[in-house]
Amino acid sequence: MRSVDVARTALGNTFRSKLRTALTVVAIVIGAFTLTLTSGLGAGVNKYVDNVVAGFGDSSQMFVLKAGSAEAETEGPAEYDPEAAAGSSGMFGPGTGGDVLTESDIENIEDIDNVSAVDPVVVVSADYLENSAGDQYALTLDSPANALGLELEAGETPxxxxxxxxxxxxxxxxFDAEDAEQVIGETxxxxxxxxxxxxxxxxxxxxxxxEEALSGIGATPMPSRxxxxxLYDLSMEGYQGEAQDAYSMAVVDVDDLEANEQGVKDALSEEELxxxxxxxxxGAIQGVIDAVSWVLSGFGLIALLAASFGIVNTLLMSVQERTREIGLMKALGMSSGKVFGxxxxEAVxxxxxxxxxxxxxxVAAxxxxxxxxxxEGGPLGEVAGLTLFAVDPMALLGIxxxxxxxxxxxGTLPAARAAKKDPIEALRYE
Known part of the structure; x- marks a missing residue:
């Protein structure tokens, strides 16, 4: 019997007991379904995380801030209060406070071993944004350095x-607008x-x-460079003599970041950076994704383990029912290897x-x-750029x-039992 004949015969024999085969297939379907969803969820969320990473910058870079720096969280624009703003001036201008990097800090960073380049990001502290109606709203600006991470609902990136x-x-x-396109071009x-x-x-x-991304980018207005x-030049006017620059953070290139990361962090810590x-x-996001993926994959593997016992049971019963048939095939010259195959x-x-x-x-689900x-309108529709499920062809082939x-x-156990049948004894089986 040729291999093609073996495959054709196996396909036909599989449907001899339709209900028994169907129940076994259902168990496998549950496992395959779970593993497919797990794979797709991991691929989709990791794709979104990759987009978030792109917004932060190059993975070989380190971002340096003054120790203790933090951004206040707000919900929507607040109306501008001139009296409150007047008391918030720091040494580098209104609203900057003291949590900024100075030229001295930049020089200290440059002197750290394995630091190859330092790109400081300038501090800009605006007071308010005024619309065409004359209403003023307190304004906090994002850095143009984060422009790569913007998720746009309309228009383009500054x-x-x-x-x-x-x-x-x-x-x-x-702006009394309901549609994002209405405010494009507004002065x-x-x-x-x-x-x-x-x-x-x-x-x-x-x-x-x-739209606000998971990284927080896009939650506040962002100016062009x-x-x-x-705005920075205007905020620095009025100094007697040369104004001292202030920076919200510095983007630092580190030689062989993987090997020197901890050493550079320790050196920065000594400088209170x-x-x-x-x-x-x-890291926390990736940890959650990995944990969920492993848990769901575990359920899928458990379902496949249960399905494997179903295959064993189905084929053992098939061998038992077809004992005389096996004896006849072997008596007609079919080898034990062909019977095993x-x-x-059938299991395959x-x-x-x-x-x-x-x-x-x-995949469909x-x-x-x-x-x-x-x-749009979904429970997670407000999370910009979010992808929960992505099709990974290689992962599907792997599953x-x-x-x-x-x-x-x-199927090897029942197949081996069938291959070992003695043709004489099998033909006598009732």
């Missing part, structure tokens, strides 16, 4: 040139105070409306059917669920191959 500004989607109420005035308390204004054009520099890598900022192939057919159905249902949960291997291994 670039290097031009007095451009992006605003969060929740600021639409400031606003930004107020900024210098060290003497004198206020100046700068006109800016809204070019983008952003030119607008950012203009805090160094963070991209992995530090997203026949029953092993069951595994293929269960895996294909389970993987197909898993994942894509439908992702569209519902992250689409199918794993199930087929498990099915083959489960």
């Amino acid at each position: 670039g290097d040139d031009g007095m451009d500004l992006s605003v969060p989607a929740e600021w639409l109420t400031v 606003v005035e930004i107020g900024v105070s210098n060290v003497t308390g004198e206020q100046s204004t700068v006109e800016a054009e809204i070019v983008g409306v952003t 030119e607008l950012n520099q203009e 805090l160094g963070m890598t991209v992995e530090d900022q997203i 026949l029953f092993s192939m 057919v069951i595994g293929i059917m269960g895996s294909v159905i389970g993987v197909g249902l898993g 994942g894509l439908i669920g992702n569209g519902w949960l992250t689409g 199918t191959a794993l199930i087929v291997v498990i099915a083959f291994l489960a």
